[in-house]
Amino acid sequence: DLTRALNRVLPSINLPASSGYGSASVVRPISLRGLNGDQVLVLVNGKRRHNSALLNNGTSLNSGSQPVDLDMIPTALIDHVEILRDGASAQYGSDAIAGVINIVLKQTDHGGSLKTTYGQNYQNGDGETIRQTGDVGLALPNDGFINFGLDVRHQKVSDRSDKAPYTDSAGNTSLEHTYYGTGLPEARNFSLGYNAELPVSDDLTLYSFSTYTRRNSEKPLAFHQSASFDGIATPFPEGIEDTLRFIENDFQVAFGGKGTVAGWDYDLSSTYGQDHAEATLRHTYNLSYGPDSPTSVDTGVKTFSQWTNNLDLTRAFDFGLAKPTQISWGLEQRYENYKIGKGDYASYASGPFDTGVSGNPIAPGTISGAGTTPADADQKGRTSLAAYGEIGQDLTDKWHVDLAGRYEHYNDGSGTTTNGKIATRYQLTPILAVRGSVSTGFRAPSLAQQIYSSTSQTSVNGNLFNYRNVAVDSEVAKALGATTLKPEKSTNFALGLTLQPTDATSITLDAYQIKIKDRIDQTGYLGGTPQIDAILGAAGLPTNQAVTYFTNALDTTTRGIDLIGDYRQNLGAYGNLRYTLGFNWNTTEIDDIHASPLAQATLGPDGGYNRQRQGNLKHGNPESKLILGTTWTINKFDIGLNLTRYGEYTQYGTAEIYDRTFSPAWITDLNVDYHLTSSLTLTAGANNLFNIYPERTNLPSSSGAFPYGNFSPYGTTGGYWYTGVTYNF
Template identity: 40%
Template sequence: MSRRLSLLSTAVSIALATAPAWAQDAAAPDAATANPTNLDTLIVTGTRVSDRTVAESTAPIDIITPQTLEATGTVELATALSRALPSLNFPRPAITDATDAVRPAQLRGLAPDQVLVLVNGKRRHTTSLINLNDSIGRGSSPVDLNAIPIAAIERVEVLRDGASAQYGSDAIAGVVNVVLKGSGEGGSLAARYGQYSAGDGKQYQLSGDAGLKLGENGSLHLSAQGGHSDNTDRARPYLGTVTPTSNPPGKVVHRYGDPEIDQAALAYNAQWSPSEGVEFYSFGTASRRRAISNGYFRAPGNPNNIRSVYPDGFLPQIDNVSQDRAFVLGLRGQTAGGWNLDLSYNYGQNQLDFDVRNSLNRTLGAASPHDFYIGALEVTQNVLNADFNKSFDVGWLKYPLTVAFGSEWRGEKFNQSAGELASYVAGPEPGAPGAQVFPGFTPSDASRRNRNSHSFYADLEADVTDKLSLGAAARYERYSDFGETTSGKLSARYAFTDKVALRGTLSTGFRAPSLQQQFYQSTQTVIVLGDPTPFQVRTFAVDDPAAIALGAEPLKAEESTNIGLGLVLQPIESLYITVDAYQIDIDDRIILSENLRGPAVASFLEARGHRGITGGRYFTNAVDTRTRGIDIVGSYRWSLGAGALDLTAGYNRNKTTLERIAANPPELTAGGLNLQRIGRVEQGRITQGAPRDKFFLGGSWTTGPWRFDATTTRYGEFHTFNDDPSGIRDQTYRAKWTLDLAATYAIDGWEFTVGGDNVLNEYPDESIYANSESGQLPYSGNSPFGFNGAFAYAKVGYKW
């Protein structure tokens, strides 16, 4: 910590010695959108100044409008953001248990839980799920962006900069702030239908929103959307050697693709002012998603099948129901001393229920149930905030100094509930105990954990001259479970001319270990890439005696240092370009260890009472990483006769390297174990598992009642790794281009749209035979654009 504070101290001295700098009317965009007028949009993310615009921001910030979200052609917020932001990655993994239902997104190549999500500037709760299988985001419990209905969104502000000093834990990669519609008038209704060119994955959705007046001084905006998506399937027949335990040849028995989903979501946003200068506000969301995803097929001769029950084998399925609730109640006003005041209470809760269908518990014999209740996960967040800010005239400053300070108390809970007895019990028959594909949570797995934290922050911002703007922030935070941390941030912007400006930030940050990472525990059936043998792998809580015997230690917070430097250009009228380079160092990064498996591990665990468990894993602060990258975003408006063409381009390139790997615990080399806690698979996932670069070019041409949208995107290459040290099963997947098209006709408030995503029917490279389960699973779930092919849709909407 002393090293980081020294770094900030040095930077403060440099910043205060800097010569004057920038014009408030210098305009330059940071918005990944085709609408240049967004430069004048007032922002609420990354600043406490009440009249700061996008053009004046000292850090890169994107404004994503509802039009931009709708033009992506998707009904999922995370997918829409991934198509509008070059630095956001949202793959579509399959056969990854509940991760199929609650997919994670990552910003700037970092972990999904290293980006903070806000709604109307208030902290959003995370999902209760922890991603455990071989997907991007393994080991994380991020926010479920798709629980927020797109119909409710006024805009999304994406701060691409570290912001822990301003907002607390998780804001290492940046901040996504979803601003809800709040108007007391207007509204819309829309219906959408679509299907993949392969003939599956049918989707339909209804959505709408409406604003209402609450007397003379209030408003209420309501939004809702609901829909259904069929599953997709890109599995192929078994091509391997036929054995008594192999899958039947010439027949597709797996199901590999998107899950079947039913989802409904609601949102509201209300304000009421009983008198001048006093405003009560409240907003909230609620959603319910049911997702039916698929496991690995159990062949007729599989040792864990019972031929009299499933003579042709069986495909087990995981039935997840995710229920998400959130609301905020607050008061804004002004104190007698002229301080602006914001007091708020924030509640968030996510519950994820697990059921397994079409399965059995081999150890119960033919009497085993086929359907099981596996248990539930639940997280709850309660937050109290008190925020104050005021502008002061300071003699040596040309413009007022904004002073902000505040405090926050946050209480967090994590509950893990046991499943029914048959879902986990070890019966009298041989075989792996518990429901096949996902054994139930046992009573010893079940727990109720909680913690609280409190924090204090201070923030200063000022336009020192017509050219120079400076900012500084500091935050102290103390957690009841692991201790305290302090973060700081400095920012500056200097405008050389109206057409050229330079900006930079330097900050430290942190991310507290989640309760899920500390205390979640369960046993899962895991298929390792290229190895058809299923393993029963147990995720141990870090305080479990077996985990400690394997080298686990109490988790501590991740600590980061962020450096950003950006150039803002307006070389000609209507052309705006921003170039932002960054470096993010993360110490003590929390990751999930490798699947520690093998006969020696099985014997080790059985001796400690874990019958039938053939592998184990736990969370650890085992690595330090450095991520370096660059974001380039530009927009241009071109008048064409009776119409206009808006062009937007974005490019991100980043590289993550491992700066330190903690020494392997001696426990993993004792007693014949000979294991690596962080091996080549996890190292490769962190450094090369996601595309290193991404480029998109989008255009929107409006003429009369018509609007035509087109976006082409290039997703860079990515890699998968196997624990075979020879590397022969490692694979590089080449870069791919996709093209999205849409045409809209508008008349008298009505809009009619037909469109297609990935209209050229592009697929990622096929996996090599050794990584495809003998040809059955031909694509990698880490593909940044999925592997479903072309999708066509039609939409009709009405706005008033």
């Protein structure tokens, strides 16, 4: 898929394993230059792509992020991908702190392809995947075109959990069972889309593109022993293994016109996108309902929508300098809305069996946790208005300078930001150039971070106790010191060089530093202490709760180096070789932690942003990544060999004894294409050819969950082989 393809060729991209719970097992965010998935902006044909409705709230890496889900774009419709590895908020607005990914769709007016692939993991033959893709280009009047793309995929579940002992209904304890699903979910994807342009006159071309994806994903969530039911009778005497299913409908549609008027090149567009996700627990049980409990409940709905309108104008002016001055400016209006819908009543409510045989209360909701309650359901919208401009000028035939600026205002309390960028490039010799940039950037707090709320309950000393994620503007959060979220603000410095010693060789080397103030993350849990109870009680709020909320938690500095090389060699009768090199070194340090006095008083000097969270932020991504690639084209064969070395990374535990530093690993990918005819191609290959797994963690687990941790950049399911056939027409 697209995310894995980018991970194989770009050294500054990290793709942590999607083996966690909830949305963390479904949406796999891309990390660019060690930053979160929502700190990189994604465009399609140069237009802003909407974010996923699912908030990543289940893993330490990318925690709290709401990234764009690249898996929702049909790969058959993609022509190529452009990457800007530099801060670009001055040009594009919020989120472009780490850089920009622009996905360019196909623009052909004839031909197409059909492709079928089949593959599975080495171990157990699980993860079996069948994928069928197709695309076709058709001509429209006046040299216009329309491309259609289709992508259908069925991926079966893979699981790498250890087995653990449990006690059955007869009291036997020698049996084993897999307690948690640790691996990839079963997923059924249906994606389609189009890209079209229609010239109307010499000065006007109409265009439109759209994508739609329906994804049904499901994975085992947890196994619950009957011994833990506290005497409540269920239809499952040997225990309950429930599964979590997400059904998502995602689409984007854009319309626009571009051309020339009064000497200005213009582009006027309107883009709407939405992701709608419904969560269901299946094969589950609400113990408090006793025999009347349903075994399948909808636990909630999340919807994110975004409507963006842009006017962009560009014109060249001749001021008598080395070359004409390129002046661009534009306006943008964007409306966003995020909605959290409640779950079925039985997913969160308490039934008549509210006390077990032990005398302890039975927690409301399903055995794996409560669905979204009416109190946690919420909705919020906002509008942003922006004006931006850019000037590009060749001061001499060797020296180019770009200046950019952007003003943006949000009406939801996020405030106003003004950002700028200066970039320059100087051609030192015919083969060597230096470049550099200084820019400021920002990321507005997402609507999900502002209103996300959830509740779970457990029995503590014979009483129900609430653990809650609360909205930052809720009464309980404000009572505990919460303030309105501010945008994350960044300062980006970059310096690099480009070298092209021959027509067949190119090398780029870039060093960067990204300082981010007011990074958004969650607080530690506040509650369960006399001081917190006194504050909540004085505010007339329940005291049987511990809460966490999103806050501007910390300042960080990220530094790194990117090296990319490419060399092409003609071997005559022995074909052609292409060598690629990619290297990234990246480090993140915490400059300051913004803990409130109350959090420091109750959770310690770090205010709950403890050594585990700090360590995972600083060392959870590989410290380095090296890519060595070779493609050999000879006769009817295309043979691709890719070696990737991931540097060491560390997953921190609750105590130092449970920390695990994972050693560097070499991962080998091999792909062979055989062109049977000019139209028919056979493919075979393997990802992780030598079946490399991460080392096992030091984390204690009585359930066998996550034996390889959650952070592996090359996954936790080992080797995967595949074969396929492609027909081009």
